Amino acid sequence: MKIQFIKSILNSAFFLKALFVVSIFMLLYISSVSYKHTKALNESSDLLVHSYKIQYQLEHVLSMLKDAETGQRGFIITRNPVFLKPYKSVEDQIYASFIKIKALTIVDQQQQANLDSLLKLIYARLDLMELSLESIRKNTVTESQLNENLLAGKTVMDKIRNQINKMEDLEISYFNEHQKKYEREVIFSPVSTFIFAIFSLLVFILAFIKINKDLSVLRKSNTELMITNESIQHAEVIGEFYISQWNLVTGELTYSDNLYRLLGCEPQSFKPSIENFLKFVHPEDEAIGRDAADNILIHGKTYPHYYRIIRTDGELRYFMSTGKFISDDKSKMHIGIGKDITDYHLSNVALEERNHELEQSIKELESFNRVASHDLQEPLRKIQTFISRITDNDKVNLSEQGKEYISRIDSSAHKMRILIDDLLLFSRTNKAEKIFEKTDLNIVLENANQELAHDIEEKNAVIQSVQLPILNVIAFQIQQLFVNLIGNALKYSKPDVAPIIKIECEKLAARDYPDFITDTRKKYFKISISDNGMGFDQQYAEKIFILFHRLHHTTEYVGTGIGLSICKKIAENHNGFIVAEGKPGIGASFFVYLPV
Amino acid sequence: MPKNPIHILLADDDEDDRLFFKEAFQEIKINTSVKMVNDGVELMNHLAQDNIQLPHILFLDLNMPRKNGIDCLLEIKQLAHLKDIAIAIYSTSSSEKDIEATFIQGANVYIKKPSDFNTLKKILEQVITVNWQYQTSGLNRDNYLLSL
Structure with a gap:
């Protein structure tokens, strides 16, 4: 139960759609997180580059200053002006770096301030350097004065270094701060993104499987539909019928191709409409078609109706139409089916004529009967x-x-x-009317014996009978059967031997059925009437049942040759059989098979 | 003869049958008065007359020209002063249909015309000696068809 329920949910289109929406949102989320992530990474890298640029420029400034200092020292020691070469370009280079740093830190007030103080210190250092050099060039310098100058230069240089370190630290702190913020923001993103991605992937796989399955089902039903359609089209042609679909809400009507063929037109050669169809209907039958259409449309009734069609080639055909309503919440359709019943109709007409002729000859026979019976x-x-x-x-x-x-x-x-x-x-x-009633055959036999009492007595006949069953029979006919068969046995007895007539009965087992019983599902009673009379040659066993067929000359035995024919007829009326067995000089047996 | 004769009426179109009928009653040793008509119309005209002696028993042939026996039977049974006449159907036919129809319409006995004069005498003797007024109540389908 539960599994079924879950399966049905999993298979439902709604569930699939919901899953799709969820995964789309997840994908959006993953995209936004990734975008943020990437953006943050970009920012970090930008920030890093930025800070390196600043650091580089600051180091460059420091290095310039160191070069200048080194040159100054060399000059002081050697008095060789070649050492002063780097010093001469230093100011320009420092200024260029300064401009660059200024531009890089344009939005950062603190760094700008730092930069300004750095510049001041640099100028202070350069001024001190100039002062020392001037005094050396002029040879006005004393040992102690030089010492003092150099010391002052070192102090300023230390300040510059500090200032540069301070600025570099500030940049690093900026980066670190950013990095912390970034990490804080994206700390969950890798795991959740991964989980969401897996989940979405699963949804898509599920959807893919489902869609694939649906698709194969769809393809299969499509194939089946195609086959069905094809079959219907063939069936229509073979069976000479057509199908119409009438949407009673929109009034839209469609006719199958075979309708046009049955009318002798090209498929879909005119617009399906009742009016267009009625153009082919025989003028005398037009009202039938119109009534049928009105009943469908107005009264919601549909019924088989018959009408004639005049085909485009002028041939008259007989049609029958009927239909069925199919409705749901939105629409009500009438599915109609029409059939060319010309062949059927004509054979029916022929049959009716034959029937009429037969009735006529039956009437004639009846009047002949009347002549026989009365006149x-x-x-x-x-x-x-x-x-x-x-x-x-x-x-x-x-x-x-x-x-x-x-x-x-x-x-x-x-x-x-x-x-x-x-x-x-x-x-x-x-x-005669065949009224079947539950009848005790013992009583019927008794009546038959009474009817024959005179002959039985006259011939000193002995009738031995076993217990007979109660069967559903036409009582007076079975009595007639007994009368005829026992009467026969009496009639064809040996002149000097008292007739002994045995009546026996058994319920037949299926394996004992004679060949002529083909329906083995029925159960049969076999009633046998045998005598010790003259018997007959077995070769006449079938002929004796034929009307007016006699084995003896009329002078020998009184008879009409009708008695056994009546017996056969009675057996047939009961869906039974009668057969005879004879041995000349020994006796005859008649076997009557009656179904239970 | 001390007793009043039994009044008998026969409606039959067949001359020979009328002859047999008359001769049979001449040979039966019972005081009867036999009157004969030739067909249904004549029968109904006869019965419609005033001051006639109504028959005790009417023997009615079925197959007659102009008006057949069944129609006469129907008419007689609808007329108050005639409906108590005992009616014996007297016909060549022994068809179940005729027997059934006449029994339902209230005939008292059905006689199939025999093919032997002595049998005819016996049958007629038996029919006229039954007190039909008394017999009516015990009427049933099994002994309706008279057989000897």
């Missing part, structure tokens, strides 16, 4: 009733041949009735 039955019923009237009343009056014919007519009429009834049953199995 065919009616005359048949009357034939049968009239036959029953003849056999009841006039039998005695008929010849044997007549009786035989009447009996054959009756039998034919009976067959026709069964055929009509079975046909009706088959069509009803096809058509």
Whole structure:
């Protein structure tokens, strides 16, 4: 949690900006400190140079004076005027140095004062020197007088030295004072500057890493965006659709390139606007487009709408548009999507026509059904009733041949009735409402047996059944299935053997599924109805389920060839299967697979 | 005969069926008076007359020209003086749709026209011997379709 929080702070743009501001201030601080530092250093060096210059000039003055003194002494001892040579130029040189020092110390009152007193002393010394020399030149000098003069000269010279030392000390004290002040000011600067510099450096490194990271993320998203954009453009072309973006606040509208292509124009060849778009809409559908736009803009409603477009090449196309609102605090956008649905529309129209035709033929079939159920039955019923009237009343009056014919007519009429009834049953199995209900198959089987009670009794048949499950089925159809299959077993029993009909049931394990069950996720019950009757050749196992397909001649067994077709239909209605197995002379088995 | 006859009315457009119907009642040993009309319009006109003997049981064919049986049934059940007549639907059709519709509209019994004269006699005999006034309360969907 905490680490996450810190990470999120470190990653936030605000934190980075704050850090930047801090480091900029630090850099400013470092610059100002450095500037101050440099300036102070410059000042020190200037001051040093200045003080050296003064010292140099002062030493120069002293040295001049010493030269003059040395010359004077030489002259005094040797009386050779050549010693006086340095002395002659000394005054000018001293004055030149003096001027220089004066200029260097122009702002320093104390040094100026010192300089003035120095000058006075120098002149005093030079005057004394002149006095001694004059007296020697004139040979008026006495030993004691000379001695006195020289002594006085030494005293003045000492004063000069003192004065010069004083001035030099003053300059040194200036420098020291400056140095102290400077040190006081910049004592912290090297450490703090270093720390700040490191800190700034760290910030910049951090920023660099972050920016680099952001940049790579940005680059990646940019690439993704490009790919997405590209995909959308391709998708638009392939899928024949376009995208529009309508900023409902500014009214700015953009159309994707494919809109223009779908209209048969060059991309972006006209300014995106509702009016410009409506120019392509079929005049009869213009109101649809206008309403849709008004609803978006005024009522904030968007819905799929269909309209026709007349392309620039004059071709009529069918379009469908719909959209979605996207809004945030600042803006409200409508993202629209439009699609050329011409192919779909045309195939739909064709399909509708086919559907209509189908409905028509279904209606025809239904009326055919009506004919079969009502109109065919009616005359048949009357034939049968009239036959029953003849056999009841006039039998005695008929010849044997007549009786035989009447009996054959009756039998034919009976067959026709069964055929009509079975046909009706088959069509009803096809058509009837499929209401699935939880049904106890034991009760259904019991009902079926009751329906067949007469035949079972007649044939002395034994029906053995195990406990059947409760399944979600169309009860009357399953009953019909049992009636047909058990009825079949009774019908095709061996003439001299009492039929034994076994009804068994098991829940199938997936590994036992026969090949025709492809959906292995469903669970199936397998209900088998087997008999000990005549059986059939296995090669007919599939054909027996085909409508009107019979294995026996009509004279041998009464049947229509519809019963097993109905069974197959019923199994299919339940998403199940029915298969048959037969062994001639041994028996037949029917297996019904019903999903749970 | 000591008892008053049972008044029976049949509405059926089919001449043969009317013949069977008449002959069946001639052979049944019950005192009946059978009156027959040829279609729905004729039926309603007949029932609209004053001073006629109303039938105890009306046998009503469904498939008739001009006005079919269902429409007649609807009209009869809306008329106060006719709605208590016991009505037996008498039709060739055995479609669930017809059976359902007539049951809902209040018919008492549904007879599918049999294809054997003796069966017809048995059915008619059974229908007219039931006291429908009494039976109405126990009417239910399971024994509505008459089967022998």
